[in-house]
Amino acid sequence: MVEGVPETFPRECLDDKRTLSSFGYTEREGTFYKVFKTRKDHTGAHQTCEADGGHLAVVNTEPINNFIVELISDPEDFWIGLSDKYTEGTFMWADGTKLDGFDFTNWAPNEPNAQSGQNCVHMWSVYDYKWDDDYCYRQKYFICQIGTY
Numbered sequence: 550m551v552e553g554v555p556e557t558f559p560r561e562c563l564d565d566k567r568t569l570s571s572f573g574y575t576e577r578e579g580t581f582y583k584v585f586k587t588r589k590d591h592t593g594a595h596q597t598c599e600a601d602g603g604h605l606a607v608v609n610t611e612p613i614n615n616f617i618v619e620l621i622s623d624p625e626d627f628w629i630g631l632s633d634k635y636t637e638g639t640f641m642w643a644d645g646t647k648l649d650g651f652d653f654t655n656w657a658p659n660e661p662n663a664q665s666g667q668n669c670v671h672m673w674s675v676y677d678y679k680w681d682d683d684y685c686y687r688q689k690y691f692i693c694q695i696g697t698y
């Protein structure tokens with residue numbers, strides 16, 4: 550995060566691409582993404598994205614996945630907008646779409662392992678940022694997106 554820049558910005562600026570860029574968002578095909586380097590639990594991370602007018606990143610294609618991995622420059626785990634916290638085993642994206650069997654996924658080996666209570670998905674640094682279900686209360690960096698709803 551740039552020092553002196555507030556974490557969220559006024560809603561009237563949401564349509565201004567230059568403003569979004571100046572707040573650390575990077576555009577890809579009309580959607581803006583930002584890596585937040587502050588640690589929050591999954592709910593807190595999502596609330597931060599909502600305060601910016603967006604939600605946690607929906608990583609539902611391989612090009613988007615590759616783009617986000619390129620944006621990440623830290624050996625950290627990053628929350629994305631995928632969880633099965635409402636129905637165990639049914640993963641939902643932050644835009645409300647359901648992850649179906651034929652959809653793109655990028656799970657790490659043997660994941661999701663659904664260990665008791667693991668309902669929130671992060672990009673796991675030790676496995677090349679492949680996906681892992683983890684405990685939602687864990688504090689991690691995260692990736693927000695604005696646009697394309």
Ligand SMILES: [Ca+2]
Nearest residue numbers: 633663667668
């Ligand atoms: Ca689960």
Ligand SMILES: [Ca+2]
Nearest residue numbers: 662681682683
């Ligand atoms: Ca897991």
